[in-house]
Amino acid sequence: MPATARPLLIAPALILCLALPGKAAAQSLAVSGTVTAPVDAPLEGGKVVACSVPYQICKTKIETPLRRVTGANWAFELKLPNKGPWQLVAWKDSDGDDDASPGDYIGTMQNGGEVVAPPNAVRIAVKKVDGGASAARATGGGGAGNSGDAGALAGSWSQSSAARELVLTSKIKLQPSIATGYGTNLGGTFGAGSATNTVIVTESASLPVRRQMTLVVQPNGSFTWKIDKSYTEGSCAKTVSQEKRGQLRAAGGKLTFSIQGGRESWSSCGKSGSTAISPGSETYDYTLAGGSLKVTGSGGVNWVFRH
Numbered sequence: 001m002p003a004t005a006r007p008l009l010i011a012p013a014l015i016l017c018l019a020l021p022g023k024a025a026a027q028s029l030a031v032s033g034t035v036t037a038p039v040d041a042p043l044e045g046g047k048v049v050a051c052s053v054p055y056q057i058c059k060t061k062i063e064t065p066l067r068r069v070t071g072a073n074w075a076f077e078l079k080l081p082n083k084g085p086w087q088l089v090a091w092k093d094s095d096g097d098d099d100a101s102p103g104d105y106i107g108t109m110q111n112g113g114e115v116v117a118p119p120n121a122v123r124i125a126v127k128k129v130d131g132g133a134s135a136a137r138a139t140g141g142g143g144a145g146n147s148g149d150a151g152a153l154a155g156s157w158s159q160s161s162a163a164r165e166l167v168l169t170s171k172i173k174l175q176p177s178i179a180t181g182y183g184t185n186l187g188g189t190f191g192a193g194s195a196t197n198t199v200i201v202t203e204s205a206s207l208p209v210r211r212q213m214t215l216v217v218q219p220n221g222s223f224t225w226k227i228d229k230s231y232t233e234g235s236c237a238k239t240v241s242q243e244k245r246g247q248l249r250a251a252g253g254k255l256t257f258s259i260q261g262g263r264e265s266w267s268s269c270g271k272s273g274s275t276a277i278s279p280g281s282e283t284y285d286y287t288l289a290g291g292s293l294k295v296t297g298s299g300g301v302n303w304v305f306r307h
Contacts, residue, residue, distance in 0.1 A: 031115055032077040033122030035090045039072050041105055041128070046092035048076040048124070051280050052084060053298075059168060061278070066090070085114040089279045090124045098276040104129045108258055108281050129260060150221035150248040157215040157293055157305035165209040165300035167231055206300065207231045215305060223248045223257065238268035244277055250286070255295060257282045 031050065037043050043066055052060040060081070066074040080086065092105040107126035109115070115122060211229040227242040244262040248255065262277035284297040293305040 029080045029083060029117040030077055031080060031086065031088070031117050031122060032075070033124065034069070035066055035074040035076060035107065035124045035126060037072045037074065037105060037126050038128065041072065041092075041126070042094070043068070043074055043092045043105060043126070046074070046090065046105065046126075048078060049089045049091065049278060049280075050078050050080060050084075050086040051089070051278075052082075052086055062086075066092075080117045083117045085116050087114050087281050088122065088124060089281070090126050091279050092126070102129050106260055106279050108279070150217060150250045151219050152288065153217045153248065153250060153293065154219045155217060155307055157217070157307060159213040159215070159303050159305045160211070161303060162208065162210045163300060163302065164206050165211075166298075167205055167207045167209060167233075207233075209300075211303075213303070213305070217248055221248045222246070225257065225262075233268060236269035238266065240264065240266045242277065246279075253285055253287070255284050255286045 035043070035046070035048065046066040047063050048066065050062040062078055062080055064076050064078045066076055069075045076090075078086075078088075088109055090105075090107045094103040094105070105126040105128055107124045109122070109124055209229050209231045211227070213228070214226045216224045223244075223246060225242075225244040227244070228239070230237060230239045232238070242262060242264045244257070244259050246260040247258045249258065250256075259277065259280045259282065261279060263274060264277055265274035266272060284295045284301060286296070287294045291307040295301065295303045295305065
């Protein structure tokens with residue numbers, strides 16, 4: 001028995017030695033590029049934000065500051081934990097309110113495109129958010145007509161459903177003490193030197209979700225999207241309310257919501273909170289027939305909006 005048990009005693013050390021180089025390699029992944037802005041745009045203090053899937057909730061968010069190169073060109077380099085895919089948003093929060101508002105400078109990759117690390121020479125153009133149609137086009141990078149066929153969706157739409165969706169939840173789990181994954185370490189499960197730790201991890205889970213939404217689209221493609229949803233997380237009922245604002249593009253059977261900002265509030269187990277919604281982009285498949293707008297996508301997205 002001792003002869004067969006000995007390899008088990010040294011296995012953790014061997015695994016740790018093998019895991020560390022892999023982790024270092026993952027941390028070396030990077031995305032670099034250039035942000036262009038109008039002449040004399042004050043982008044000092046601006047940043048580029050990388051969002052991982054699911055983009056709707058920006059499950060992992062990585063930020064890096066902008067660095068002036070010459071004139072209206074600014075450079076950035078994002079150190080990323082994995083290849084992605086990632087969506088990128090360049091943003092200068094001019095008034096410091098942590099919300100995209102008039103006076104800010106915002107831009108995304110064309111049509112809300114995504115990147116896989118490690119590319120270089122990524123280019124993002126930003127425009128000033130100044131209200132009206134100009135603000136609606138701020139994140140599109142395509143100038144006039146960037147809303148595509150969104151004008152056909154102008155009006156007020158409503159949606160109501162009860163279905164399973166992917167939801168980010170926090171869970172308490174046991175994992176080996178040498179694990180290098182993400183999580184909040186709560187200490188050894190069975191005291192100091194334990195081979196396992198108790199951690200809180202955040203991950204996606206398929207849960208029954210009740211959802212009600214209203215989507216108001218202007219002829220120029222600007223939108224206001226209000227979302228109320230509720231579901232059971234553990235032993236608690238959780239409610240989430242969001243209001244997103246930005247520019248809608250409809251082209252090639254795809255709806256792209258270039259989000260310029262908004263607010264989110266939540267309540268669960270007697271606790272509550274609110275936060276600003278960062279600029280980002282969400283893309284879904286859609287069909288329009290009569291007075292129905294059907295929106296589909298990954299993570300259980302199967303919504304029908306009606307006038």
